[in-house]
Amino acid sequence: MDMALPVVNATAAVLARVSAAFNAPFARAVVFGVHIDGHLVVEGLLIAVIVFQLSRKSYKPPKKPLSEKEIDELCDEWEPEPLCPPIKDGARIDTPMLESAAAPHTTIDGKEVINFASANYLGLIGNEKIIDSCVGSLEKYGVGSCGPRGFYGTIDVHLDCEAKIAKFLGTPDSILYSYGISTIFSVIPAFCKKGDIIVAFAAFVVFIAVCASTTSSSALVIVSHLGLLPPLRALPPHLQAATVATLGRWCSYLYMATDVAIQAVGPTTSPSTSSNMIHPQCHRIFLDYTSLFSDNRVLLRQFSRYAVLAPRPSRRPSLPVFSDIGNSGQIAPLDEIVRLKEKYRFRVILEESHSFGVLGQSGRGLAEHYGVPIDKIDIITAGMGNALATDGGFCTGSVRVVDHQRLSSSGYVFSASLPPYLASAAVSAVSYLEGNPSVLADLRSNISFLHKELSGTPGLEISSHVLSPIVFLKLKKSTGSSNTDIDLLETIAERVLKEDSVFIVASKRSPLDRCKLPVGIRLFMSAGHTDSDISKVSSSLKRVSASVLSDYI
Missing domain, CATH: 3.90.1150.10 (Aspartate Aminotransferase, domain 1)
Known part of the structure; x- marks a missing residue:
């Protein structure tokens, strides 16, 4: 604004001088009773120039067709960029192919x-009762459902499956998804909007970052847990720079924890103390912290302080919890997480693809395993391919949580619904688990x-x-x-x-x-x-x- 003011003043001065120059010869000119001033001449000239420019035809360079030799040279010079990183020497690219069902x-x-x-x-793969239910569903409904759930893709067996899962887990309602992996990818963006905060264990940084990238205004907080990721400060300098540059694609502001204080690194900020955590613009945070459940609560308390004192009262942190880490076999300490949730006001999103049908006295998952009341968990998701011998996924929770997804979850709104025979297989698998x-x-x-x-x-x-x-x-x-x-x-x-x-x-x-x-x-x-x-x-x-x-x- 300060730089533009001298330019405006100079332009106004030039126009004033030009108008004054034209005022002299036309000082006493009157046409049809109208006194002709210099500014009218200037404005008339400007209008004429504008009309001339608008009436001109756009410039088109002469079209000269390329010769066959030129086309061949251009094709030879063109080098496409690789679609994926090159395969390293010695890497295995041939995997065994199964020729029968993936049974034991x-x-x-x-x-x-x-x-x-x-x-x-x-x-349950190859279970006769499940196969019979699939055959019966195929004979009755056919293979596909011919559309998303909101566009003629809802079959009665979908509603039966949702009711069966909700009753089994003791939740008010549930919703089905077509693919297990798309469930959590759709649920997180459906609930995490502008200004919200996502807290994820470092083991899932890429997974959660992909989810958060669909809602670019959401914050992303990464917490190293169980020693799975060495602290950023322990990396060599060039790796630190690469890590910061990569995370910068997702986060406008990166907070890197040191032994004493938190340093903020952002595009318009210089390194500072943790007091900037309550700054209204600093809503994207990176925490490199060796354990969320350490006795030292300084970082967590300051993060909670930021979430509570931020200008938007609706801003709340969300904590996606993976019940069983598929790449290490670890089990999340849900009881401790719920305790922290109640203290620091988190929303907990529990992903149970590897614990549903496995953990707990009756296979109801991590909440039953730890004795945590199911209503303490805000959102529960799971893929049905690991324990129920079918495909697809589900999300369960309160009626409000489920209804919100029917219009806001991309995987539910835009994907064709789960084939009816797979929903029948899920119903039969849950019934089998209850009876056996x-x-x-x-x-x-x-x-x-x-x-x-x-x-x-x-x-x-x-x-x-x-x-x-x-x-x-x-x-x-x-x-x-x-x-x-x-x-x-x-x-x-x-x-x-x-x-x-x-x-x-x-x-x-x-x-x-x-x-x-x-x-x-x-x-x-x-x-x-x-x-x-x-x-x-x-x-x-x-x-x-x-x-x-x-x-x-």
Whole structure:
């Protein structure tokens, strides 16, 4: 504004002088009783120039067709940018192809193998009752639903499935989604709007950032938890800069925790103390904190202070909680999280894809496992592909939470609804779980037996929770290179499959990952596995790992 004022003054002065110059010869001119002043001449000239410019035809450069030689040269010079990062040398790109259902025993390359690579926790894949319900639904409704739920895509079996899940979990209402992974991707943007704050464990920084990117006005707070991510300050300087630059794509303001105070780094701010956390513009925060549940509550208290004292009274932090971390087998401490929620006024979004149908006395998930009342959880989501042997996902909670998604959740509004036969399979699977609680005892017995059998595996150790259906084996001693670690683990998995017909998988890492969790071998336990299956995978792993890791033990 200060720079524009001299320009305006100079322009006005020039026009005044021009008008004065024309005023002299026309000082006594009168046309049709109208006194002609110099400013009328200037304005007339300006109007003439404007009319001339508007009446001109736009300039079109002469069209000269390219010769065949020029076209060939342009095509030869064109180099398209890669759509994805190049595959590194030694990376495995060929994965085994299943030739039958992903049951505890499956077929690969015409050979029957024991399957520890598929999430089939209750062993319901291939269950006759579920298959019969799918066949009956196919005969009655056909395959697809022919549209989203709001556009002729709602079938009575969808409503039955929603009512069944809500009754099973003891919630007022629930809503179905077509794909398990799209559930949480749709729920978070539906509820996190401008000025809201998302608190996510560092293990899910990429996952939650993708969710938050659909609502660019939401804040993103990343909290390192359980030692899964080393503090940013411990990284080399060039990696710190790269991390800050990457997070800057998502966050306007980054707050990096140090041992004493919080430093704010933003496009228009200089490093300062934590007092700026209540600044109305500083609504996007990065917290690199070794544990959310430490005795030192300074960062959490200051974050809560920011959330409470911010100018918008409706601003509330949301805490997405993943019940079971799929890449490490850890289980979230829900009881502690709920206690913090009530103290610091969080909204808790609980994702239970790996705990629904698994944890708790009757398989009702993490809340039942910890004895937390279900109404203490604001939003619960889960994919149905891991325990219920079907596809799709659901979100459950209060009637208000569910109704809001029917018009605001992209995955519900714009996606074709879940095929009716998959909804029928979900209803049958929940009914089976209610009528056969012993299947949970079988699953826990298998998990306990596998932990016992895998103890003492050369070069490997179990880092997962004793109740997690994902048994995670990591290297006792890293080689110092994640690529080398992954190569060793994939070699073990390949040899176990080739030599002993046991299908296991090593954890994968994407070049886009911002959080480098420990790599390892994941074993997906099922209630359908037998003791002989578990003994075989244990003995095979011990023998192969002793051979592959002989130089690292």
